[in-house]
Amino acid sequence: MPVPVSTSAESFLSAHIHGKVLAANKGDAWQGVKAVITESTACGELLDIPPVSEPYLVWFISGESEVHDREKGGPWIRSIVKKGSFFLSTGGEPYDCRWRALTPEPRVIMHVLLDLSLMKKAYEEVYGIDATHARPRDVSGGEDSQLNALMEQLRDELTRRKASRLLVSGIAQAVAIHLVRKYSALTQQSNSTGSPSLPGFKLRQITDWMSKNLAEEFDLATLSEIAGLSKFHFHRLFKKATGKTPSKYHIDLRMSMARKLLRETRRSVVEIALEVGYANPSHFAKIFRRETGLSPSDYRQLR
Numbered sequence: 001m002p003v004p005v006s007t008s009a010e011s012f013l014s015a016h017i018h019g020k021v022l023a024a025n026k027g028d029a030w031q032g033v034k035a036v037i038t039e040s041t042a043c044g045e046l047l048d049i050p051p052v053s054e055p056y057l058v059w060f061i062s063g064e065s066e067v068h069d070r071e072k073g074g075p076w077i078r079s080i081v082k083k084g085s086f087f088l089s090t091g092g093e094p095y096d097c098r099w100r101a102l103t104p105e106p107r108v109i110m111h112v113l114l115d116l117s118l119m120k121k122a123y124e125e126v127y128g129i130d131a132t133h134a135r136p137r138d139v140s141g142g143e144d145s146q147l148n149a150l151m152e153q154l155r156d157e158l159t160r161r162k163a164s165r166l167l168v169s170g171i172a173q174a175v176a177i178h179l180v181r182k183y184s185a186l187t188q189q190s191n192s193t194g195s196p197s198l199p200g201f202k203l204r205q206i207t208d209w210m211s212k213n214l215a216e217e218f219d220l221a222t223l224s225e226i227a228g229l230s231k232f233h234f235h236r237l238f239k240k241a242t243g244k245t246p247s248k249y250h251i252d253l254r255m256s257m258a259r260k261l262l263r264e265t266r267r268s269v270v271e272i273a274l275e276v277g278y279a280n281p282s283h284f285a286k287i288f289r290r291e292t293g294l295s296p297s298d299y300r301q302l303r
Contacts, residue, residue, distance in 0.1 A: 010208035011212035018047060029163040032118040033070040035154060036111045037061070040092050044099040054113040054177060055136065056086040059151045063107035067141070069097045074247065075230040075245070077220070079141035084148050087184060087230075095232065106279060111157055114176055127186065134182045144182070150175050178225040202227055205240050208247070213254045215277035220246060255291045258284075262300045269296045 002301075019040030021238070023035050025033070064082040081087075102106055123131040156164040204227055223246055224234035238246050254276040261272045270281045273296075278284035288296050 019107075019109070023158050025158060025163075026113070027163065028070070029157070029168045030164040031165070032115040032169060033154070033175075034113045035155040035158050037155065037158060038109055038111065040099075040109065041105045043101065044097070047097045049095050049097055052089075052113060054116055055119060056087075056089045057110075057114075057151075057175075058281060059147075060227070061108040061110060061112045061155065063101060063105045064103040065099045065101050065107055067097070067099045069095055069140070071095050071232065072237045074239075077140065077235065079231075081141045084143060085141050086139065086144065086147060086151070087141065088136075088139040088179070089233075090138055092262060101194065110151060110173075112151070112154065114179075118176050119180070120170060121172070122180045123184070126177065126180045128183075130186055130191075133186050134184050135181070136158055137185050138229045138230040138233040140232055141185060141225045147175070147178060148179065200207070203238075206238070207242075210250055211253055214250065214257060215275065218247055218250045251287065251291065254278075255288065258288060258296070259292070259299065269300075272296070 019038035021036060021038055025035050060083055061083050062083050064080070067079045067087075068076040069079075070076045079085075079087075083194055084234070097105075110298040120131075123134050127134045140248075150171055154168070154175070157168050157171070206223055211228060220231050220235065222250035224231045224237075227234045227238075229237065235246060236287050238249070241247055244252065256270055261267060261275060262269075265272075267275075268284070273281045275278075276284070278287070286295055288294075288299070292299060294302070
């Protein structure tokens with residue numbers, strides 16, 4: 001079955017949550033939030049996950065796992081998760097996910113989706129008239145003690161025979177405000193399309209940092225932290241904004257500087273390789289030939 005472009009909270013929790021269901025929201029207490037607790041296998045098959053409009057929280061109750069996720073056709077992004085870890089997804093494109101247990105404990109997870117009207121109220125309370133300019137960010141394998149406490153309360157209500165409508169509503173509101181306060185930010189301009197984007201000022205901040213640190217080893221985690229996004233979603237939004245993956249952009253910066261140094265200086269190829277971040281001159285020469293069609297020495301002779 002093809003992965004839908006997007007799906008509703010109800011359909012997502014009924015059709016796209018894998019594993020044995022241990023508890024699920026029932027009754028009219030669950031008006032602004034949907035939740036399911038599952039126990040999954042030690043090793044997960046490749047799953048196709050469609051995006052949902054609602055913020056989607058995955059909170060780990062027990063077990064330690066190695067999780068890999070990726071946008072369709074993109075590189076796998078690895079995270080280590082344990083009790084208290086969480087993932088936050090705020091929409092986007094369908095993605096793939098797989099995992100492997102690292103401990104013998106059961107892999108128990110709570111899946112939570114917050115109602116869009118509740119999130120809208122939270123944005124309006126936190127940002128006022130600027131609410132439409134605020135954008136959420138995604139988190140992979142995060143740790144958050146305050147969110148942990150709220151999730152524990154929500155889990156307790158989910159496992160009761162009859163949940164309290166007032167308490168569930170209060171917890172959901174507290175979660176919504178916490179997510180908006182801690183995991184969103186104002187962009188310099190609104191995104192009229194409503195689709196996820198990397199703001200121009202944030203893109204400049206990241207590319208400037210890459211230019212100043214091009215000799216450093218490429219590290220997707222560092223760049224995504226600067227952007228305030230999960231590695232998975234940063235990779236997607238950066239490619240959408242520049243037409244290149246972050247790693248390819250980094251290589252292009254290095255090659256541009258290498259060409260400049262080969263043209264404008266008499267420094268040796270070994271020195272230039274070190275200057276742009278390659279400790280192994282043979283590897284530098286291989287990358288340079290792949291990117292330009294010439295060896296560094298042949299390129300220098302053309303100046």
